Amino acid sequence: MKRPKIFILTASYGDGHVQVANALQEQFKRYEVDIRIINLMAEAHPHWDSFVKYIYLQSSKWAAVGIDYYGWSYYSTRKITRKHPLVTAGFSIGSGKLKHLLKEEQPDAVISTFPYFDVSQVCKNLGMDVQTFTIVTDFDLHQRWILSPNDRYYVATETLKEGIRSRGIAEEQIVVSGIPIRKIFSDMIRVDGTFAKYGLRSELKMTLVLSGGYGIRQSDDGWLQQLASIEGQQVVIVCGRNERRKQELEQVFAQAPNVHVLGYVDNVAALMSCADVLVTKAGGITLSEALVMNVPVFIARPQPGQELENARFLMREGGAVVVRRESELVREIEAVYQYPLKLQEMKQAMRRLAKPEAAALMVDDVVDQLIVTQATKTTEACRTYQYS
Helix, strand or coil: CCCCEEEEEECCCCCHHHHHHHHHHHHHCCCCCEEEEEEHHHHHCHHHHHHHHHHHHHHHHHHHCCCCHHHHHHHHCCCCCCCCHHHHHHCCCCHHHHHHHHHHHCCCEEEECCCCCCHHHHHHHCCCCCEEEEECCCCCCCHHHHCCCCCEEEECCHHHHHHHHCCCCCHHHEEECCCCCCHHHHCCCCCHHHHHHCCCCCCCEEEEEEECCCCECCCCCHHHHHHHCCCCEEEEEECCCCHHHHHHHHHHCCCCCCEEEECCCCCHHHHHHHCCEEECCCCHHHHHHHHHHCCCEEEECCCCCHHHHHHHHHHHHCCEEEECCHHHHHHHHHHHHHCHHHHHHHHHHHHHHCCCCHHHHHHHHHHHHHHHHHHHHHHHHHHHHHHC
């Protein structure tokens, strides 16, 4: 019997969708399957993909000055129907490329980590019996995620499951799994060597700030200086591949021994395992990593759209503090350091929500579904042969 082939569709609008695809690929190594990760828009329409990515990156800057294009587009299409002209026309970009790949490579399953279009219908129109799956990578439900109604859905919470069920998807098609994160996070334990590697002091509280790239919105650095002035703690700022941002902050904090400015870090999980507080944007993947690592999250000015809704979700559940200004963020962090019981309460709330085995659960379930389908096909083929 041939090895099953599985497509994982992703997109690079933010790091999250690609990280989910990588987390799944990592778990699929336990099985004899062929995996192909496809950044569909980048392969189908590279110029359009670059333009959309630019708009995505600029949207947070525009929102800061009152031009909230992304938030408007998110909320105005939140409950859009599958038959809406915008869906039938605009949400089909890339389907031609997918059709070509389906016919050429004949996969057994397609997993979507980004909401493109009705993948199940594309397969059906080609006369192909391909199982389709969708992974919702946020804690908020947008109609775009359920444009492929025959998929098996993986979601973070029971609330999301109920939301999808109420929109016409059968309950048995929906699995509450959590959001998949890379194995390095689910397996991580506190690494004492991390303190020495980055020149940190284990006796001090640690505030980890994810900045640059797809991290927190850049603003005046005054709030970071206020953050650095909190006694009894050290601040680690990760700028990612934003070398310009790193150099700017290195100059600002040249005389601040309790502030450590880093560029790209290949093991953020190790830093997160040492952190007492995390300052970041409210992406679904980052929040899922924080839940598993049990690091309370502090968020300022979340971008309207899924980030704002993700932030609101975690705040309601007790695992995050969400404020409108960075100066408020500093006061809130100082308060929890002065009142450790609050920090412990936030950690307890996060433990209730954490699902470290999400990626493994999804992969096991996908493989089980393929096995059941193959067994059914074999049985039907035997019956056909017997009575022919």
